[in-house]
Amino acid sequence: MNFELNYIDFHTHHPSLNGERVIQDGVDTQGRHPWEPLPSPPHKGGSKSYPPSLGGDRGRLLALGESGLDRLCDTPYDLQLQVFREEVSLSEELQKPLFLHCVRAIDDVLRIRKELNARQPWIWHGYRGNAKQLQQLLPHGFYFSFGTKFNPEALLACPLDRLLLETDDDTTTPIADLYARVAQLRGISLDALIRQMHDNFHVLFE
Numbered sequence: 001m002n003f004e005l006n007y008i009d010f011h012t013h014h015p016s017l018n019g020e021r022v023i024q025d026g027v028d029t030q031g032r033h034p035w036e037p038l039p040s041p042p043h044k045g046g047s048k049s050y051p052p053s054l055g056g057d058r059g060r061l062l063a064l065g066e067s068g069l070d071r072l073c074d075t076p077y078d079l080q081l082q083v084f085r086e087e088v089s090l091s092e093e094l095q096k097p098l099f100l101h102c103v104r105a106i107d108d109v110l111r112i113r114k115e116l117n118a119r120q121p122w123i124w125h126g127y128r129g130n131a132k133q134l135q136q137l138l139p140h141g142f143y144f145s146f147g148t149k150f151n152p153e154a155l156l157a158c159p160l161d162r163l164l165l166e167t168d169d170d171t172t173t174p175i176a177d178l179y180a181r182v183a184q185l186r187g188i189s190l191d192a193l194i195r196q197m198h199d200n201f202h203v204l205f206e
């Protein structure tokens with residue numbers, strides 16, 4: 001057999017740049033972000049309705065999000081909590097994972113996960129936390145998507161079957177560069193890393 005697997009970029013704000021498979025925010029995932037929590041104007045260029053359960057695209061939506069809590073943004077925290085609970089409920093109802101945006105709010109995120117008895121995987125995207133926090137979150141069903149800036153110890157501490165890679169809003173760094181860096185840090189081959197990312201994609205989204 002002679003075929004090549006694509007790179008997968010698990011969270012972007014842009015379409016594929018070099019043939020990699022992307023999970024594009026607003027296209028493959030939809031959610032109310034703590035920065036902009038209102039059911040706001042439809043996404044540029046699209047005709048998406050919100051919530052996605054009411055839209056025709058429900059079937060092809062891979063996940064909810066980004067959604068979460070952000071202690072450093074201007075949105076009133078009570079409103080963030082309310083919106084996040086609604087997004088979590090929707091993720092459970094639709095049986096789709098949730099891309100998590102979390103800034104200095106992990107205690108509340110964990111409390112809400114417990115309170116709503118959430119079972120869907122939560123993907124902490126752009127993870128920059130340390131290894132200790134990562135280890136505390138693993139038993140709760142979290143996945144960690146690492147971007148171009150990350151804590152190397154956290155990357156080493158993350159089990160490969162909970163690890164994802166993303167470029168987010170960076171359109172200048174090819175995802176292949178991040179894969180190469182991570183494969184080297186983890187001491188595995190690039191092929192093995194690519195295969196692992198495919199396995200993770202299947203577990204989460206198929």
Ligand SMILES: [Zn+2]
Nearest residue numbers: 013025168169
């Ligand atoms: Zn993003």
